Amino acid sequence: xxxxxxxxxxxxxxxxxxxxxxxxxxxxxxxxxxxxxxxxxxxxxxxxxxxxxxxxxxxxxxxxxxxxxxxxxxxxxxxxxxxxxxxxxxxxxxxxxxxxxxxxxxxxxxxxxxxxxxxxxxxxxxxxxxxxxxxxxxxxxxxxxxxxxxxxxxxxxxxxxxxxxxxxxxxxxxxxxxxxxxxxxxxxxxxxxxxxxxxxxxxxxxxxxxxxxxxxxxxxxxxxxxxxxxxxxxxxxxxxxxxxxxxxxxxxxxxxxxxxxxxxxxxxxxxxxxxxxxxxxxxxxxxxxxxxxxxxxxxxxxxxxxxxxxxxxxxxxxxxxxxxxxxxxxxxx
Amino acid sequence: xxxxxxxxxxxxxxxxxxxxxxxxxxxxxxxxxxxxxxxxxxxxxxxxxxxxxxxxxxxxxxxxxxxxxxxxxxxxxxxxxxxxxxxxxxxxxxxxxxxxxxxxxxxxxxxxxxxxxxxxxxxxxxxxxxxxxxxxxxxxxxxxxxxxxxxxxxxxxxxxxxxxxxxxxxxxxxxxxxxxxxxxxxxxxxxxxxxxxxxxxxxxxxxxxxxxxxxxxxxxxxxxxxxxxxxxxxxxxxxxxxxxxxxxxxxxxxxxxxxxxxxxxxxxxxxxxxxxxxxxxxxxxxxxxxxxxxxxxxxxxxxxxxxxxxxxxxxxxxxxxxxxxxxxxxxxxxxxxxxxxxxxxxxx
Numbered sequence: 001x002x003x004x005x006x007x008x009x010x011x012x013x014x015x016x017x018x019x020x021x022x023x024x025x026x027x028x029x030x031x032x033x034x035x036x037x038x039x040x041x042x043x044x045x046x047x048x049x050x051x052x053x054x055x056x057x058x059x060x061x062x063x064x065x066x067x068x069x070x071x072x073x074x075x076x077x078x079x080x081x082x083x084x085x086x087x088x089x090x091x092x093x094x095x096x097x098x099x100x101x102x103x104x105x106x107x108x109x110x111x112x113x114x115x116x117x118x119x120x121x122x123x124x125x126x127x128x129x130x131x132x133x134x135x136x137x138x139x140x141x142x143x144x145x146x147x148x149x150x151x152x153x154x155x156x157x158x159x160x161x162x163x164x165x166x167x168x169x170x171x172x173x174x175x176x177x178x179x180x181x182x183x184x185x186x187x188x189x190x191x192x193x194x195x196x197x198x199x200x201x202x203x204x205x206x207x208x209x210x211x212x213x214x215x216x217x218x219x220x221x222x223x224x225x226x227x228x229x230x231x232x233x234x235x236x237x238x239x240x241x242x243x244x245x246x247x248x249x250x251x252x253x254x255x256x257x258x259x260x261x262x263x264x265x266x267x268x269x270x271x272x273x274x275x276x277x278x279x280x281x282x283x284x285x286x287x288x289x290x291x292x293x294x295x296x297x298x299x300x301x302x303x304x305x306x307x308x309x310x311x312x313x314x315x316x317x318x319x320x321x322x323x324x325x326x327x328x329x330x331x332x333x
Numbered sequence: 334x335x336x337x338x339x340x341x342x343x344x345x346x347x348x349x350x351x352x353x354x355x356x357x358x359x360x361x362x363x364x365x366x367x368x369x370x371x372x373x374x375x376x377x378x379x380x381x382x383x384x385x386x387x388x389x390x391x392x393x394x395x396x397x398x399x400x401x402x403x404x405x406x407x408x409x410x411x412x413x414x415x416x417x418x419x420x421x422x423x424x425x426x427x428x429x430x431x432x433x434x435x436x437x438x439x440x441x442x443x444x445x446x447x448x449x450x451x452x453x454x455x456x457x458x459x460x461x462x463x464x465x466x467x468x469x470x471x472x473x474x475x476x477x478x479x480x481x482x483x484x485x486x487x488x489x490x491x492x493x494x495x496x497x498x499x500x501x502x503x504x505x506x507x508x509x510x511x512x513x514x515x516x517x518x519x520x521x522x523x524x525x526x527x528x529x530x531x532x533x534x535x536x537x538x539x540x541x542x543x544x545x546x547x548x549x550x551x552x553x554x555x556x557x558x559x560x561x562x563x564x565x566x567x568x569x570x571x572x573x574x575x576x577x578x579x580x581x582x583x584x585x586x587x588x589x590x591x592x593x594x595x596x597x598x599x600x601x602x603x604x605x606x607x608x609x610x611x612x613x614x615x616x617x618x619x620x621x622x623x624x625x626x627x628x629x630x631x632x633x634x635x636x637x638x639x640x641x642x643x644x645x646x647x648x649x650x651x652x653x654x655x656x657x658x659x660x661x662x663x664x665x666x667x668x669x670x671x672x673x674x675x676x677x678x679x680x681x
Binding site: 154155163310319325 | 437485494495497498499501502503505508509510512513516517531606650651652653654657660661663664665667668671672674675676
């Protein structure tokens with residue numbers, strides 16, 4: 001037992017080290033190659049060269065990658081736990097698309113601006129989409145099976161993005177500012193838009209982490225969870241609220257980013273076992289690593305352009321999705 | 334006595350068959366008429382309307398007081414492109430749906446359209462191909478992806494949940510490839526790329542229509558030749574084999590034909606959202622089990638593109654490409670289909 005605990009501690013230590021490495025890479029690597037001395041200048045605020053200025057821009061971007069990635073990773077883990085669905089992900093279940101739709105409609109039709117308003121809109125959109133998809137996915141026999149939920153989520157995503165395109169195409173004046181809510185990118189991050197999101201992220205994090213016990217109980221089955229004295233409905237609602245706040249906030253900040261919430265919890269289960277008290281915090285770290293790495297990759301592969309991080313996560317995450325589908329027994333789908 | 338009963342039952346069956354055949358003839362005639370009317374509206378109405386006489390004169394090559402340029406050079410290619418791509422998408426879509434016995438197994442859901450789109454963009458932007466070559470690359474890539482999805486889902490015959498989900502994953506991946514390639518292309522600005530990605534018949538020219546028309550004739554003919562075997566495949570592989578159908582050969586032919594149709598149409602007009610998915614179920618509902626599902630689905634596809642394009646151009650407050658309109662119709666229909674299938678307790 002002690003050996004395995006040491007083993008686990010080593011792995012957690014490895015994950016933290018990887019996160020630090022990701023942050024370092026995200027600050028040091030970019031479309032422009034910057035020498036080490038200028039990187040140091042940029043970090044310490046002495047911006048006299050273009051290189052130092054580039055690094056200064058990378059700081060909020062890195063912070064956003066860590067925060068949004070962490071939020072999406074933990075939200076994915078919670079969703080997989082609540083729906084007992086290995087394919088659950090804020091992107092695949094259409095929750096991010098709903099959040100993006102609300103933000104885009106708010107900007108285009110109601111002239112809404114201001115970072116905090118975007119956050120509220122994003123959370124409202126995520127909530128509506130989550131309820132809608134769950135309602136559709138749980139009709140009929142057998143309740144919310146992975147297949148039904150995935151199809152309902154995909155259809156909702158498609159509907160939302162068709163609507164977003166219809167709203168945005170005729171509006172050349174706002175097309176530029178709205179672009180990031182279509183694909184999902186963190187290129188335009190600024191500290192003054194990130195700061196208002198911190199309380200929301202903290203609330204979402206607390207709600208999610210607090211639901212670890214109910215998720216553990218649910219993993220045994222609903223009857224078993226009720227038998228263990230858990231208030232299943234209430235616990236699920238709390239956990240879902242946490243996940244929705246996290247996805248809505250992340251999407252309001254950087255657009256719909258899919259597959260992070262799918263890949264990360266599965267990886268974390270391989271590293272840290274099936275206890276949600278471990279999986280949830282690990283997923284936050286893992287999500288930050290994945291989104292940070294995907295962002296670095298997006299800056300490198302398309303030089304001198306940048307590839308939106310949402311495209312990178314889709315390209316990396318979709319094969320993982322297929323692999324997960326293949327691993328499930330047909331009966332489970 | 335028994336002879337009489339048999340005769341009576343033959344007569345009843347004959348009458349039913351006749352009525353069913355009559356229904357499909359009526360429906361097909363109505364669909365053709367609707368498509369023709371929509372084509373006529375597309376030709377004569379737009380920002381300004383021309384009298385039918387002027388339109389006919391312009392089409393015949395006579396000089397018709399300003400109508401010549403608008404009708405012949407702007408609206409005729411657009412109408413033809415709409416009809417031809419609509420037929421291709423409708424036929425290709427229903428072929429997959431019938432072959433895999435699942436309305437969700439349409440090319441735009443399981444990634445065939447996405448692969449044709451990605452390949453077309455790759456051929457245009459990176460390889461600098463144009464015309465036939467683009468479509469050829471799209472066909473090859475569509476076939477490769479079809480094979481890949483088949484292999485990954487390793488489930489012959491009906492399309493199970495696994496094939497659909499794997500197709501959705503493949504779609505997501507290929508869409509990100511398309512977006513990446515478009516980003517690399519300096520000449521394409523994002524709005525234009527988005528317009529193409531959703532599907533548009535805007536700015537269609539006659540030379541663009543010809544390859545699609547050729548594909549419609551070749552691959553549509555191949556599909557029509559396989560129609561009988563395809564219909565028997567619906568009964569299941571064992572029954573089809575007992576009736577003397579080469580199931581694998583039929584499946585191969587139908588896949589080739591459907592991928593060809595979808596790929597050519599996609600490389601000409603972009604993946605017009607959900608036309609392939611919508612046409613089959615709509616046609617099936619109209620026909621109510623009568624014959625002629627392929628032809629009816631093709632016509633429904635043409636009608637969808639014509640009507641969607643006209644709506645996007647003139648009936649909405651803003652001008653939108655046809656794909657946005659069909660997407661806005663198709664996504665709720667997809668949701669409805671999911672709910673209905675769930676309610677009936679069937680596995681999708």
